[in-house]
Amino acid sequence: MNKVKSLVLAGLLAFAPALGMHGAAHAQGNESASTALATPVDADPKSSDVGAPADSADANVANVSAAAPAAKVAAPPRMKPTEGIGMPRPGEITLQEQFSPTGHTARWLHDVMLVPIITIISLFVLGLMLYVMVRYRRSANPVPSKTSHNTLIEVLWTVVPVIILLAIAVPSIGLLADQYKPAPKDALTVKVTGYQWYWGYEYPDNGVPEYVSNLLPEDKAKANGEPYLLAPDNRLVLPVGRPIKLIITGADVIHSFAVPSLWLKMDAVPGRLNEKSVFIEKPGVYYGQCSELCGARHAFMPIAIEALPPAQFDQWLLSQGGTVKAQPKTAEAAPAGAPAKI
Secondary structure (H helix, E strand, O other): OHHHHHHHHHHHHHHHHHHHHHHHHHHHHHHHHHHHHOOOHHHOOOOOOOOOOHHHHHHHHHHHHHHHHHOOOOOOOOOOOOOOOOOOOOOOOOOOOOOOHHHHHHHHHHHHHHHHHHHHHHHHHHHHHHHHHHHOOOOOOOOOOOOOOOHHHHHHHHHHHHHHHHHHHHHHHHHHHHHOOOOOOOOEEEEEEEEOOEEEEEEHHHOEEEEEEOEOOHHHHHHOOOOOOOOEOOOEEEEOOOOEEEEEEEOOOOEEEEEHHHOEEEEEOEOOOEEEEEOOOOOEEEEEEEOOOOOOOHHHOEEEEEEEOHHHHHHHHHHOOOOOOOOOOOOOOOOOOOOOOO
């Protein structure tokens, strides 16, 4: 019996170093994983500064790793926003200044036609009501009028509203058609995905994988000179003077991708690919937000489009490990059929 115990004890002592090394290696692996997960977000240019879900963060790291070998070109510096351009202004009660062809038409329709017509009609109707109340009050007309109809007045109140409605309908229908006109075949394609609660951007035709865009903390937004609650860590980078096709969808619930200064708004619906064409006229930073109530952090889903000149945009594509496609000679002109700037 003592011999058996001695043999068992000798075997345990013989295998103890191997077991110890295996345990140390396992512990070291856990420590490395913990260190990797605890890496500050500033160390990863594609990571989020606010709490994105773990799966999105892992995908982001994979995207950076995949793009790193090809990213031999330095990215253009982050563009500084211009106060009042591409963002709301304090005390502003009208539409934001527009920087797209459809935006110019829409603002013209609102400022030049809709507001004056509504104002004139409202004042005219109010004036008629006050006149009738005073002119035909009981004390001034003890015997009420027995007039049954007036042909001229009836013709006027039928024909004049029809003319007004036609004057509004013709440019309105044209604006609707322009807003949903398909992008040309040579347009840059960008896929936009709404998540709870951040955005993902991908350039499938140029080989740039999806990266996510989260809200910047207030201190970092102020340090960058950007408006808090409108500034994300990673912007959607687009070219100026080129037609763009956005493929917009949702991964979980309905979101809405909206940038007011570009007259851009489209719902991001799970299981559906909605298409929106965009044409940006001027370099700059244009801010927007999710415009569909989508959950607890709906108010913290900002959008920022950084519109770069074509050469700088191509440089950005190369810096992300993407490819640049040859553009036609007329790519810098407004897309065919785009409404003229008013």
